[in-house]
Amino acid sequence: MEAAAVRVDLGERSYDVWVGEGLLEKASGFIPAPKGSAVAVITDENVGELYLETLERGLDPLDLEVLVESVAPGEGSKDASVAVGLLERFARRGLKRSDMVVALGGGVVGDLAGFVASVYGRGMRVVQVPTTLMAQVDSSIGGKTAVNLPQAKNLVGTFHQPAAVICDVALLATLPTGVFRSGLAEVAKYGFLDPEGPAASWKGRADDKADAAVAVRSCAAAKAGFVVEDEFDMKGVRAFLNYGHTLGHALEAAGGYATYTHGEAVAIGMVYAAIVSEEAGIAAEGLSGRHRERLSGLGLPVKPAEPRPAFLELLGPMSLDKKVTRGLTMVLLEAEGRPRIEAGLDRDMLALCYERLLGEA
Numbered sequence: 001m002e003a004a005a006v007r008v009d010l011g012e013r014s015y016d017v018w019v020g021e022g023l024l025e026k027a028s029g030f031i032p033a034p035k036g037s038a039v040a041v042i043t044d045e046n047v048g049e050l051y052l053e054t055l056e057r058g059l060d061p062l063d064l065e066v067l068v069e070s071v072a073p074g075e076g077s078k079d080a081s082v083a084v085g086l087l088e089r090f091a092r093r094g095l096k097r098s099d100m101v102v103a104l105g106g107g108v109v110g111d112l113a114g115f116v117a118s119v120y121g122r123g124m125r126v127v128q129v130p131t132t133l134m135a136q137v138d139s140s141i142g143g144k145t146a147v148n149l150p151q152a153k154n155l156v157g158t159f160h161q162p163a164a165v166i167c168d169v170a171l172l173a174t175l176p177t178g179v180f181r182s183g184l185a186e187v188a189k190y191g192f193l194d195p196e197g198p199a200a201s202w203k204g205r206a207d208d209k210a211d212a213a214v215a216v217r218s219c220a221a222a223k224a225g226f227v228v229e230d231e232f233d234m235k236g237v238r239a240f241l242n243y244g245h246t247l248g249h250a251l252e253a254a255g256g257y258a259t260y261t262h263g264e265a266v267a268i269g270m271v272y273a274a275i276v277s278e279e280a281g282i283a284a285e286g287l288s289g290r291h292r293e294r295l296s297g298l299g300l301p302v303k304p305a306e307p308r309p310a311f312l313e314l315l316g317p318m319s320l321d322k323k324v325t326r327g328l329t330m331v332l333l334e335a336e337g338r339p340r341i342e343a344g345l346d347r348d349m350l351a352l353c354y355e356r357l358l359g360e361a
């Protein structure tokens with residue numbers, strides 16, 4: 001299988017997202033010529049154990065000094081204190097701003113490494129090598145970096161576009177089922193936004209590598225399109241990517257980020273958004289049924305599990321969702337492929353839709 005590139009066209013910050021199978025061992029071929037003499041590879045312990053050696057072989061032709069930093073797996077490592085620890089080790093090793101960071105891992109490693117690269121020496125180049133489906137179709141593209149503070153998730157961050165993104169779909173085969181499924185919800189989202197694209201019909205099997213590459217590439221192209229139009233998330237253009245995220249984020253927060261993976265919460269949130277689209281008279285009946293069919297076919301939940309949060313408990317976080325600007329605003333669908341932003345949605349109607357979400361099989 002040939003690697004195919006999606007170009008993210010941002011003037012002097014432009015870069016390619018490479019998608020294919022077996023790209024890790026050929027990594028040097030996808031990285032723009034290094035300016036420095038060292039590379040810091042940031043990974044987590046799970047991913048490092050599986051893929052670090054192959055990546056190091058792939059980087060070998062660049063003839064760089066390699067520094068490896070491995071963090072504990074999980075959201076806990078996306079932390080300001082972990083970032084400071086990495087920065088101090090960079091300094092002790094004498095890394096220069098002309099050196100490069102490579103992020104080998106899921107969204108946690110990508111956000112952390114991107115952040116560290118963006119601030120060390122006022123900015124080093126970072127190459128993203130996303131290893132989860134979520135990271136390949138979403139987080140590695142677009143330059144948003146972040147670490148968490150005890151007060152809130154993603155509160156400290158930067159915009160720092162990568163120099164290249166290398167998506168090796170062969171790596172998806174070792175993902176734990178739940179982690180893989182979480183990414184499938186975002187794939188399904190791209191499919192609802194573009195029903196003609198490959199993401200809408202992908203069966204979601206990691207072992208079908210050719211199909212996975214086609215689906216991942218199409219999602220990467222969709223994400224790149226929104227980033228090119230609205231690089232700094234100022235124009236409201238990226239908002240369609242938030243489909244399903246209003247209730248999704250509220251469910252995640254209500255469960256203390258422990259009940260659902262992000263993708264599971266978004267899957268439920270998309271069914272909810274489809275019900276709201278029907279109840280608001282924006283979409284014809286049947287949209288939510290098709291959502292349920294598609295999402296359960298991918299092994300994703302389509303309604304909250306017991307104990308179910310009460311609607312009032314969710315309304316606060318829904319209204320606080322940072323993407324909501326005027327009262328209760330949601331991304332709705334007129335039909336698959338026809339998103340629109342609807343403001344001023346009525347609370348009683350939204351509560352009724354939540355009842356429908358809980359009640360329907």
Ligand SMILES: NC(=O)c1ccc[n+]([C@@H]2O[C@H](COP(=O)([O-])OP(=O)(O)OC[C@H]3O[C@@H](n4cnc5c(N)ncnc54)[C@H](O)[C@@H]3O)[C@@H](O)[C@H]2O)c1
Binds near residue numbers: 073074133143
């Ligand atoms: N920057 C953005 O635009 C953006 C967008 C979406 C999500 N995010 C962030 O992404 C993070 C979630 O990322 P995630 O879902 O990739 O989770 P993750 O990075 O925590 O990875 C999930 C688990 O899978 C393991 N893993 C990763 N790749 C593997 C592989 N190939 N084989 C086996 N195990 C593997 C990891 O060690 C980890 O235990 C969140 O912090 C979220 O805020 C950022």
Ligand SMILES: [Zn+2]
Binds near residue numbers: 245
């Ligand atoms: Zn998401």
